[in-house]
Amino acid sequence: MNTLPRFFALLLAAALIGPACSTTPDPAEKDAMERERLAREVDDELLVGREIASRLLGRFQHYEKNRAAIEYVNLVGATLAAQNGRPELRYRFAILDSDDPNAFACPGGFIFVTKGLLKLVKNESELAGVLGHEIAHVNEKHMYSTIVPKREVSTSETFVRLLSRGKSEIGSNLAQIVDNGMKMLMESGYGKEKEHASDQAAALYTKSSGYDPMALLPVLERLKEASKSSKLSKTHPPFDERTASFQAFLKENDLKSTLSASRQQVMEARFLAVLKKEAL
């Protein structure tokens, strides 16, 4: 090819490609695409979360006897979730009929506390600390990102998904994913780093909701004692280490209780009215 025609060919290519590359999508169109992507991700997360939540309910049984206790757990949980939750999720809180003190989080916002845990906590802030810890597992996708690793989606896959109107990418892997999720909850746990990170998040969440950010500390100490006779130590890092890490975080961040006596009184009254040990 001669130089001149080649020059004009390149110039034409630049004229055609340049504007196409520099075109930015309309902001409303971009938002709509982002929402569709988010909806698809949340849909997958809920699909997995529902399956795991249903198995936890099958394993421990749903506690339904004390309606006031169920409402109370939901009120404290919803208070935290309203301020700190992922806006795209609807968090659900329920009680499991087990005397072992424990709490669980499933992808998509399903959070469970056992009857034993409700007997272990001594005030509303402590319950908020536990629920905040579980909300952090959901928000940070501690389980979901482990059992459903994020993968690059090829152009052809995106096209196929668009044609199938966003059909789930979980597909035939669901049974295996759910088994792995249950193994995490019942056997292996999330691992030290994620537990420590959730403790730290619980302190920030409780503080931002108006609860005592230090309240999880005595719960961890009581759980340490309780773990000697329960399966809790199997799925959680050593409590001494966890307590020390949490104390250091509270100190680094100047986190202290700022609850006034009058607010403490209100919380104490409603806690005692609902969560009497003999009522559970």
Place this chain on the structure above:
Amino acid sequence: MKPAILMLLLCLPVPNGVAAETMYVQAQKAGVLAEAKSGAAAVTELARGASVSVLEKNGLWYKVQVENKQGFISRLFLSPNKPVGAAELAKANDVSLEKANRRRSSSFAATASTRGLQADERVRQGREMYQADFRALQKVEKYEIPADRLQLFRKQAGLE
């Protein structure tokens, strides 16, 4: 470099510098603090949906710029996604939660019985570790706290 190639490069669009990452506040409200610690004084307070330019990321704390102010905010309260409520997300998309829920709801009876039975069988055969209880799950999903009840609960104890 050949003049033709040079001309081509000159014609291509040039990015306007590297922009700082924009993130959005997910919490109902979040403080931008003077130091990277929770106990620090607030420089300003942001509401859900406010955007910040992230200048530095350091563990739990991000240094951000909001208008002409700089400060620190916990990454726990930020996301690259603009916050979208669950209901809005369902309404706005074809691939919606609402649609997915309808799909689940219509297949609920079949799921509860068929899958429940299959799960029972799988448990008996040692192929499934835990038996699912979809009916209990449906009760959990149906449970709702009225908004005014939650508002009163928060107000009574001065909670955010």
